[in-house]
Amino acid sequence: MMHFTADQIALRDMVRNMVDREVRPIAQKVDDDDAIPENIFRLFGDLGLVQIGLPEEYGGPGGNLTSVCIVREEIARVSQACALVAARNWFSIIGVLMNFGSEEQRRRFFPEIAAGHTLSAAAITEPEAGSDPASMKTRAVKDGDSYVLNGHKAWVSWGTLSKYVTIFAKTGDVERRGIDNISCFIVPADTPGLEFATPERKLGMRGAPSGQMYLDNVRVPAENLIGEEGKGFLAAMRILDLSRPTVGAMAVGIAQGATDVALDFARERQQFGRAISDFQAVQFMLADMQMHTDAARLVVYDCAARIDAGNLEGIAAKSSMSKAFPTDVAMKVTTDAVQILGSAGCSKDYPVERMFRDAKVNQIWEGTNQIQRVVIAREMLKKR
Numbered sequence: 001m002m003h004f005t006a007d008q009i010a011l012r013d014m015v016r017n018m019v020d021r022e023v024r025p026i027a028q029k030v031d032d033d034d035a036i037p038e039n040i041f042r043l044f045g046d047l048g049l050v051q052i053g054l055p056e057e058y059g060g061p062g063g064n065l066t067s068v069c070i071v072r073e074e075i076a077r078v079s080q081a082c083a084l085v086a087a088r089n090w091f092s093i094i095g096v097l098m099n100f101g102s103e104e105q106r107r108r109f110f111p112e113i114a115a116g117h118t119l120s121a122a123a124i125t126e127p128e129a130g131s132d133p134a135s136m137k138t139r140a141v142k143d144g145d146s147y148v149l150n151g152h153k154a155w156v157s158w159g160t161l162s163k164y165v166t167i168f169a170k171t172g173d174v175e176r177r178g179i180d181n182i183s184c185f186i187v188p189a190d191t192p193g194l195e196f197a198t199p200e201r202k203l204g205m206r207g208a209p210s211g212q213m214y215l216d217n218v219r220v221p222a223e224n225l226i227g228e229e230g231k232g233f234l235a236a237m238r239i240l241d242l243s244r245p246t247v248g249a250m251a252v253g254i255a256q257g258a259t260d261v262a263l264d265f266a267r268e269r270q271q272f273g274r275a276i277s278d279f280q281a282v283q284f285m286l287a288d289m290q291m292h293t294d295a296a297r298l299v300v301y302d303c304a305a306r307i308d309a310g311n312l313e314g315i316a317a318k319s320s321m322s323k324a325f326p327t328d329v330a331m332k333v334t335t336d337a338v339q340i341l342g343s344a345g346c347s348k349d350y351p352v353e354r355m356f357r358d359a360k361v362n363q364i365w366e367g368t369n370q371i372q373r374v375v376i377a378r379e380m381l382k383k384r
Protein backbone atom coordinates (compact mmCIF):
# COMPACT_ATOMS: atom_id res chain seq x y z
CA MET A 1 0.00 0.00 0.00
CA MET A 2 2.76 2.44 0.89
CA HIS A 3 5.37 3.48 -1.66
CA PHE A 4 8.44 2.23 0.15
CA THR A 5 11.83 1.84 -1.51
CA ALA A 6 13.37 -1.62 -1.96
CA ASP A 7 15.67 -0.89 1.02
CA GLN A 8 12.71 0.10 3.19
CA ILE A 9 10.80 -3.06 2.24
CA ALA A 10 13.87 -5.14 3.10
CA LEU A 11 14.13 -3.32 6.46
CA ARG A 12 10.42 -3.93 7.17
CA ASP A 13 10.69 -7.63 6.33
CA MET A 14 13.85 -8.05 8.40
CA VAL A 15 12.19 -6.39 11.41
CA ARG A 16 8.94 -8.32 10.93
CA ASN A 17 10.78 -11.67 10.96
CA MET A 18 12.90 -10.64 13.93
CA VAL A 19 9.80 -9.56 15.87
CA ASP A 20 8.09 -12.92 15.26
CA ARG A 21 11.18 -14.76 16.47
CA GLU A 22 12.40 -12.59 19.34
CA VAL A 23 9.66 -10.21 20.51
CA ARG A 24 6.38 -12.12 20.17
CA PRO A 25 7.41 -14.82 22.68
CA ILE A 26 8.26 -12.26 25.38
CA ALA A 27 5.76 -9.44 24.68
CA GLN A 28 3.33 -10.35 27.46
CA LYS A 29 6.14 -11.06 29.94
CA VAL A 30 7.54 -7.57 29.32
CA ASP A 31 4.16 -6.15 30.36
CA ASP A 32 3.77 -8.52 33.32
CA ASP A 33 7.31 -7.91 34.64
CA ASP A 34 7.35 -4.21 33.66
CA ALA A 35 10.83 -4.84 32.28
CA ILE A 36 12.44 -5.59 28.92
CA PRO A 37 15.02 -8.41 28.92
CA GLU A 38 18.62 -7.31 28.47
CA ASN A 39 19.07 -9.38 25.30
CA ILE A 40 16.47 -7.27 23.45
CA PHE A 41 18.56 -4.12 23.98
CA ARG A 42 21.67 -5.97 22.82
CA LEU A 43 19.94 -7.47 19.76
CA PHE A 44 18.34 -4.17 18.69
CA GLY A 45 21.72 -2.41 19.08
CA ASP A 46 23.49 -5.10 17.03
CA LEU A 47 20.83 -4.76 14.30
CA GLY A 48 21.29 -0.97 14.19
CA LEU A 49 17.73 -0.34 15.42
CA VAL A 50 18.54 1.57 18.63
CA GLN A 51 20.68 4.04 16.70
CA ILE A 52 18.65 4.09 13.47
CA GLY A 53 18.67 7.53 11.88
CA LEU A 54 22.24 8.32 12.89
CA PRO A 55 23.91 9.32 9.59
CA GLU A 56 26.54 7.01 8.12
CA GLU A 57 29.10 9.84 8.12
CA TYR A 58 29.07 9.57 11.93
CA GLY A 59 29.35 5.78 11.88
CA GLY A 60 25.60 5.19 12.24
CA PRO A 61 23.36 2.90 10.18
CA GLY A 62 21.66 5.87 8.43
CA GLY A 63 17.96 5.82 7.68
CA ASN A 64 15.41 8.60 7.56
CA LEU A 65 12.16 9.30 9.41
CA THR A 66 10.23 6.90 7.14
CA SER A 67 12.64 4.09 8.10
CA VAL A 68 12.21 4.91 11.79
CA CYS A 69 8.41 4.82 11.39
CA ILE A 70 8.58 1.47 9.56
CA VAL A 71 10.66 -0.07 12.35
CA ARG A 72 8.48 1.29 15.14
CA GLU A 73 5.23 0.26 13.42
CA GLU A 74 6.45 -3.29 12.88
CA ILE A 75 7.59 -3.80 16.47
CA ALA A 76 4.51 -2.09 17.97
CA ARG A 77 2.24 -4.60 16.18
CA VAL A 78 3.45 -6.93 18.89
CA SER A 79 4.96 -4.79 21.69
CA GLN A 80 4.89 -1.03 22.07
CA ALA A 81 7.48 -1.16 24.89
CA CYS A 82 9.97 -2.93 22.62
CA ALA A 83 9.11 -0.53 19.77
CA LEU A 84 10.33 2.26 22.03
CA VAL A 85 13.77 0.66 22.30
CA ALA A 86 14.11 1.19 18.54
CA ALA A 87 15.16 4.74 17.67
CA ARG A 88 15.74 5.25 21.39
CA ASN A 89 18.15 8.13 20.72
CA TRP A 90 16.20 9.66 17.82
CA PHE A 91 14.91 12.69 19.73
CA SER A 92 17.18 13.06 22.74
CA ILE A 93 20.62 12.82 21.11
CA ILE A 94 20.45 12.42 17.34
CA GLY A 95 17.67 14.98 16.83
CA VAL A 96 19.03 17.64 19.15
CA LEU A 97 22.61 17.35 17.91
CA MET A 98 21.83 17.06 14.18
CA ASN A 99 19.51 20.06 14.29
CA PHE A 100 20.97 22.27 17.01
CA GLY A 101 24.33 20.87 18.17
CA SER A 102 27.79 21.87 17.02
CA GLU A 103 30.04 19.69 14.87
CA GLU A 104 32.32 19.29 17.90
CA GLN A 105 29.37 17.92 19.95
CA ARG A 106 28.34 15.54 17.18
CA ARG A 107 31.93 14.21 16.96
CA ARG A 108 32.00 13.87 20.76
CA PHE A 109 28.72 11.98 21.32
CA PHE A 110 27.94 10.14 18.09
CA PRO A 111 30.65 7.43 18.04
CA GLU A 112 29.25 5.94 21.25
CA ILE A 113 25.64 6.24 20.00
CA ALA A 114 26.67 4.61 16.69
CA ALA A 115 27.81 1.50 18.55
CA GLY A 116 24.15 0.91 19.46
CA HIS A 117 24.42 0.11 23.15
CA THR A 118 23.91 3.53 24.70
CA LEU A 119 20.45 4.78 25.65
CA SER A 120 19.35 8.34 26.32
CA ALA A 121 16.34 10.11 27.80
CA ALA A 122 14.73 13.54 27.48
CA ALA A 123 13.49 15.56 30.47
CA ILE A 124 11.08 18.41 29.75
CA THR A 125 8.03 17.67 31.93
CA GLU A 126 7.81 18.69 35.60
CA PRO A 127 5.14 17.93 38.21
CA GLU A 128 3.64 21.41 37.69
CA ALA A 129 4.60 21.85 34.02
CA GLY A 130 3.12 19.32 31.59
CA SER A 131 1.30 20.81 28.60
CA ASP A 132 2.67 24.20 29.64
CA PRO A 133 6.47 23.79 29.67
CA ALA A 134 6.92 27.59 29.81
CA SER A 135 6.10 27.28 33.50
CA MET A 136 9.00 24.88 34.19
CA LYS A 137 11.00 25.67 37.32
CA THR A 138 14.21 23.69 36.81
CA ARG A 139 17.02 26.21 36.47
CA ALA A 140 20.57 26.23 35.12
CA VAL A 141 22.73 28.99 36.54
CA LYS A 142 26.05 29.80 34.87
CA ASP A 143 29.03 29.41 37.20
CA GLY A 144 32.42 29.86 35.54
CA ASP A 145 32.74 27.41 32.69
CA SER A 146 29.81 25.27 33.81
CA TYR A 147 26.10 25.46 34.62
CA VAL A 148 24.60 24.32 37.91
CA LEU A 149 21.20 22.67 37.54
CA ASN A 150 18.56 22.43 40.25
CA GLY A 151 14.98 21.23 39.98
CA HIS A 152 12.62 18.32 39.67
CA LYS A 153 11.51 16.58 36.48
CA ALA A 154 8.66 14.10 36.05
CA TRP A 155 7.85 11.19 33.74
CA VAL A 156 11.38 10.94 32.40
CA SER A 157 11.20 7.79 30.29
CA TRP A 158 14.22 5.46 30.16
CA GLY A 159 16.16 7.71 32.56
CA THR A 160 17.04 4.83 34.87
CA LEU A 161 18.51 2.87 31.94
CA SER A 162 20.19 5.77 30.16
CA LYS A 163 23.74 7.01 29.98
CA TYR A 164 22.67 10.54 28.99
CA VAL A 165 19.68 12.72 29.80
CA THR A 166 18.84 15.71 27.63
CA ILE A 167 17.54 18.22 30.15
CA PHE A 168 15.56 21.40 29.50
CA ALA A 169 16.00 24.13 32.13
CA LYS A 170 15.53 27.86 32.61
CA THR A 171 18.61 30.05 32.07
CA GLY A 172 19.12 33.80 32.42
CA ASP A 173 15.96 35.23 33.98
CA VAL A 174 15.04 31.94 35.64
CA GLU A 175 12.02 33.29 37.54
CA ARG A 176 10.21 34.48 34.43
CA ARG A 177 7.51 32.34 32.84
CA GLY A 178 8.53 32.10 29.20
CA ILE A 179 9.88 30.02 26.38
CA ASP A 180 12.80 32.26 25.38
CA ASN A 181 14.67 31.49 28.60
CA ILE A 182 14.70 27.68 28.32
CA SER A 183 17.97 25.98 27.38
CA CYS A 184 18.94 22.42 26.56
CA PHE A 185 21.84 20.39 28.02
CA ILE A 186 23.11 16.85 27.46
CA VAL A 187 23.95 15.54 30.93
CA PRO A 188 25.63 12.21 31.81
CA ALA A 189 23.13 10.37 34.02
CA ASP A 190 25.83 9.54 36.58
CA THR A 191 26.63 13.22 37.28
CA PRO A 192 26.68 13.80 41.06
CA GLY A 193 23.40 15.31 42.29
CA LEU A 194 21.24 13.67 39.61
CA GLU A 195 18.89 11.04 41.07
CA PHE A 196 15.96 9.01 39.75
CA ALA A 197 12.97 7.91 41.82
CA THR A 198 11.47 4.44 41.52
CA PRO A 199 9.60 4.38 38.16
CA GLU A 200 5.82 4.97 38.05
CA ARG A 201 3.50 1.96 38.02
CA LYS A 202 1.89 2.68 34.68
CA LEU A 203 -1.36 1.83 32.89
CA GLY A 204 0.41 1.06 29.62
CA MET A 205 3.84 1.13 27.99
CA ARG A 206 4.93 -1.13 30.82
CA GLY A 207 8.53 -2.23 30.40
CA ALA A 208 9.55 1.29 29.37
CA PRO A 209 10.38 2.87 32.75
CA SER A 210 9.19 6.46 33.37
CA GLY A 211 9.67 8.41 36.57
CA GLN A 212 10.73 11.45 38.52
CA MET A 213 14.24 12.87 38.38
CA TYR A 214 15.80 15.19 40.94
CA LEU A 215 18.59 17.67 40.28
CA ASP A 216 20.53 18.91 43.28
CA ASN A 217 23.43 21.17 42.26
CA VAL A 218 24.18 19.13 39.14
CA ARG A 219 27.28 20.67 37.57
CA VAL A 220 27.36 20.45 33.76
CA PRO A 221 30.24 21.72 31.58
CA ALA A 222 29.16 24.71 29.44
CA GLU A 223 30.24 22.73 26.36
CA ASN A 224 27.20 20.47 26.98
CA LEU A 225 24.80 23.35 26.31
CA ILE A 226 23.11 22.47 22.99
CA GLY A 227 22.60 25.39 20.64
CA GLU A 228 22.27 28.88 22.02
CA GLU A 229 21.23 29.75 25.54
CA GLY A 230 17.47 30.48 25.60
CA LYS A 231 16.77 28.57 22.38
CA GLY A 232 16.15 25.18 24.00
CA PHE A 233 12.35 25.31 23.90
CA LEU A 234 12.29 26.19 20.21
CA ALA A 235 14.71 23.32 19.61
CA ALA A 236 12.45 20.90 21.55
CA MET A 237 9.34 21.95 19.63
CA ARG A 238 11.16 21.68 16.31
CA ILE A 239 12.53 18.24 17.07
CA LEU A 240 9.14 17.08 18.33
CA ASP A 241 7.67 18.23 15.01
CA LEU A 242 10.21 15.98 13.34
CA SER A 243 9.58 12.99 15.60
CA ARG A 244 5.81 12.89 16.31
CA PRO A 245 5.13 10.67 13.28
CA THR A 246 7.10 7.95 15.10
CA VAL A 247 4.43 7.92 17.85
CA GLY A 248 1.75 7.78 15.17
CA ALA A 249 3.61 4.87 13.58
CA MET A 250 3.54 2.92 16.85
CA ALA A 251 -0.20 3.63 17.13
CA VAL A 252 -0.68 2.25 13.60
CA GLY A 253 1.28 -0.83 14.67
CA ILE A 254 -0.91 -1.32 17.73
CA ALA A 255 -4.09 -0.84 15.67
CA GLN A 256 -2.92 -3.33 13.03
CA GLY A 257 -1.82 -5.82 15.68
CA ALA A 258 -5.19 -5.61 17.45
CA THR A 259 -7.10 -5.90 14.15
CA ASP A 260 -5.15 -9.02 13.20
CA VAL A 261 -5.85 -10.66 16.57
CA ALA A 262 -9.56 -9.77 16.38
CA LEU A 263 -9.85 -11.12 12.83
CA ASP A 264 -8.27 -14.46 13.75
CA PHE A 265 -10.42 -14.70 16.86
CA ALA A 266 -13.63 -13.88 14.99
CA ARG A 267 -12.96 -16.68 12.50
CA GLU A 268 -12.33 -19.20 15.27
CA ARG A 269 -14.91 -18.31 17.89
CA GLN A 270 -18.21 -20.17 17.46
CA GLN A 271 -21.53 -18.97 18.86
CA PHE A 272 -25.07 -19.87 17.78
CA GLY A 273 -23.49 -22.68 15.77
CA ARG A 274 -21.34 -20.48 13.53
CA ALA A 275 -18.21 -18.37 13.58
CA ILE A 276 -18.86 -14.90 15.03
CA SER A 277 -17.22 -13.53 11.83
CA ASP A 278 -20.45 -14.59 10.09
CA PHE A 279 -22.37 -11.88 11.96
CA GLN A 280 -22.54 -8.65 10.03
CA ALA A 281 -22.21 -6.60 13.24
CA VAL A 282 -18.77 -8.16 13.78
CA GLN A 283 -17.81 -7.85 10.10
CA PHE A 284 -18.59 -4.13 10.13
CA MET A 285 -16.46 -3.60 13.22
CA LEU A 286 -13.57 -5.43 11.55
CA ALA A 287 -14.03 -3.42 8.35
CA ASP A 288 -13.99 -0.13 10.28
CA MET A 289 -10.89 -1.21 12.21
CA GLN A 290 -8.92 -1.93 9.04
CA MET A 291 -10.27 1.14 7.22
CA HIS A 292 -9.25 3.51 10.02
CA THR A 293 -5.88 1.81 10.48
CA ASP A 294 -5.11 2.18 6.77
CA ALA A 295 -6.12 5.86 6.87
CA ALA A 296 -3.93 6.46 9.93
CA ARG A 297 -0.99 4.78 8.18
CA LEU A 298 -1.37 7.18 5.24
CA VAL A 299 -1.31 10.21 7.57
CA VAL A 300 1.87 8.97 9.27
CA TYR A 301 3.84 8.14 6.14
CA ASP A 302 2.68 11.25 4.29
CA CYS A 303 4.06 13.40 7.11
CA ALA A 304 7.28 11.37 7.30
CA ALA A 305 7.77 11.65 3.52
CA ARG A 306 7.30 15.44 3.68
CA ILE A 307 9.91 15.71 6.41
CA ASP A 308 12.33 13.39 4.62
CA ALA A 309 11.95 15.52 1.47
CA GLY A 310 12.63 18.71 3.45
CA ASN A 311 9.12 19.95 2.63
CA LEU A 312 8.52 21.65 5.99
CA GLU A 313 5.78 24.15 5.05
CA GLY A 314 3.04 23.88 7.74
CA ILE A 315 4.84 20.86 9.23
CA ALA A 316 3.85 21.56 12.87
CA ALA A 317 0.18 20.94 12.03
CA LYS A 318 0.93 17.93 9.80
CA SER A 319 3.11 16.47 12.52
CA SER A 320 0.39 16.99 15.15
CA MET A 321 -2.08 15.25 12.84
CA SER A 322 0.36 12.36 12.41
CA LYS A 323 0.31 11.87 16.20
CA ALA A 324 -3.27 12.69 17.19
CA PHE A 325 -5.16 10.88 14.42
CA PRO A 326 -3.40 7.48 14.58
CA THR A 327 -3.39 7.46 18.38
CA ASP A 328 -7.14 8.21 18.46
CA VAL A 329 -7.64 5.49 15.83
CA ALA A 330 -5.61 3.01 17.89
CA MET A 331 -7.75 3.76 20.96
CA LYS A 332 -10.98 3.11 19.02
CA VAL A 333 -9.59 0.04 17.23
CA THR A 334 -8.25 -1.59 20.38
CA THR A 335 -11.54 -0.87 22.18
CA ASP A 336 -13.38 -2.66 19.37
CA ALA A 337 -10.84 -5.50 19.39
CA VAL A 338 -11.54 -6.09 23.09
CA GLN A 339 -15.27 -6.02 22.25
CA ILE A 340 -14.93 -8.63 19.49
CA LEU A 341 -12.99 -10.94 21.80
CA GLY A 342 -15.65 -10.53 24.51
CA SER A 343 -14.53 -11.92 27.86
CA ALA A 344 -11.30 -13.19 26.24
CA GLY A 345 -10.52 -9.55 25.41
CA CYS A 346 -10.52 -8.77 29.12
CA SER A 347 -7.94 -11.48 29.79
CA LYS A 348 -4.17 -11.13 29.75
CA ASP A 349 -4.12 -14.39 27.79
CA TYR A 350 -4.83 -12.27 24.70
CA PRO A 351 -2.70 -9.28 23.68
CA VAL A 352 -5.60 -6.89 22.96
CA GLU A 353 -5.99 -6.16 26.69
CA ARG A 354 -2.39 -4.83 26.74
CA MET A 355 -2.75 -3.06 23.39
CA PHE A 356 -5.83 -1.25 24.69
CA ARG A 357 -3.81 0.08 27.67
CA ASP A 358 -0.84 1.03 25.49
CA ALA A 359 -3.13 2.86 23.05
CA LYS A 360 -4.45 5.06 25.87
CA VAL A 361 -1.00 6.23 26.90
CA ASN A 362 -0.20 7.29 23.34
CA GLN A 363 -3.08 9.79 23.43
CA ILE A 364 -1.33 11.51 26.35
CA TRP A 365 2.44 11.48 26.09
CA GLU A 366 4.52 13.53 23.63
CA GLY A 367 1.89 16.27 23.92
CA THR A 368 -1.73 15.31 24.61
CA ASN A 369 -4.11 15.00 21.69
CA GLN A 370 -5.85 18.18 22.88
CA ILE A 371 -2.56 20.06 22.57
CA GLN A 372 -2.06 18.57 19.07
CA ARG A 373 -5.47 20.01 18.14
CA VAL A 374 -4.43 23.39 19.56
CA VAL A 375 -1.44 23.32 17.17
CA ILE A 376 -3.55 22.24 14.17
CA ALA A 377 -6.22 24.90 14.80
CA ARG A 378 -3.56 27.59 15.31
CA GLU A 379 -2.10 26.79 11.90
CA MET A 380 -5.55 26.82 10.25
CA LEU A 381 -6.51 30.15 11.81
CA LYS A 382 -3.14 31.68 10.87
CA LYS A 383 -3.82 30.87 7.22
CA ARG A 384 -7.22 32.57 7.29
Ligand SMILES: Cc1cc2nc3c(=O)[nH]c(=O)nc-3n(C[C@H](O)[C@H](O)[C@H](O)COP(=O)(O)OP(=O)(O)OC[C@H]3O[C@@H](n4cnc5c(N)ncnc54)[C@H](O)[C@@H]3O)c2cc1C
Pocket residue numbers: 121122123124125129130131132154155156157158202205210361364365366367368369370371374
Ligand atom coordinates in the same frame (compact mmCIF):
# COMPACT_ATOMS: atom_id res chain seq x y z
C1 LIG B 1 4.08 7.13 29.64
C2 LIG B 1 4.55 8.53 29.61
C3 LIG B 1 5.86 8.79 29.24
C4 LIG B 1 6.33 10.10 29.25
N1 LIG B 1 7.64 10.34 28.94
C5 LIG B 1 8.14 11.59 29.04
C6 LIG B 1 9.53 11.84 28.83
O1 LIG B 1 10.30 10.94 28.51
N2 LIG B 1 9.98 13.11 29.00
C7 LIG B 1 9.16 14.14 29.34
O2 LIG B 1 9.63 15.27 29.47
N3 LIG B 1 7.82 13.93 29.55
C8 LIG B 1 7.31 12.69 29.40
N4 LIG B 1 5.97 12.45 29.62
C9 LIG B 1 5.11 13.57 30.02
C10 LIG B 1 4.09 13.95 28.97
O3 LIG B 1 4.71 14.59 27.88
C11 LIG B 1 3.03 14.82 29.66
O4 LIG B 1 2.32 13.93 30.49
C12 LIG B 1 2.08 15.49 28.72
O5 LIG B 1 2.73 16.49 28.01
C13 LIG B 1 0.87 16.07 29.44
O6 LIG B 1 1.22 16.76 30.59
P1 LIG B 1 0.45 16.45 31.96
O7 LIG B 1 0.45 14.99 32.15
O8 LIG B 1 1.05 17.29 33.02
O9 LIG B 1 -1.05 16.90 31.72
P2 LIG B 1 -1.65 18.37 31.86
O10 LIG B 1 -0.87 19.33 31.05
O11 LIG B 1 -1.87 18.68 33.29
O12 LIG B 1 -3.05 18.17 31.14
C14 LIG B 1 -4.17 17.57 31.81
C15 LIG B 1 -5.34 17.62 30.83
O13 LIG B 1 -5.64 18.99 30.48
C16 LIG B 1 -5.61 19.15 29.08
N5 LIG B 1 -5.07 20.47 28.73
C17 LIG B 1 -3.98 21.11 29.25
N6 LIG B 1 -3.78 22.28 28.65
C18 LIG B 1 -4.73 22.39 27.69
C19 LIG B 1 -5.05 23.38 26.71
N7 LIG B 1 -4.33 24.49 26.56
N8 LIG B 1 -6.11 23.15 25.90
C20 LIG B 1 -6.83 22.02 26.00
N9 LIG B 1 -6.58 21.06 26.91
C21 LIG B 1 -5.55 21.23 27.73
C22 LIG B 1 -4.69 18.03 28.59
O14 LIG B 1 -4.92 17.74 27.21
C23 LIG B 1 -5.04 16.90 29.51
O15 LIG B 1 -6.21 16.28 29.04
C24 LIG B 1 5.47 11.16 29.60
C25 LIG B 1 4.13 10.88 29.96
C26 LIG B 1 3.67 9.59 29.96
C27 LIG B 1 2.26 9.33 30.35
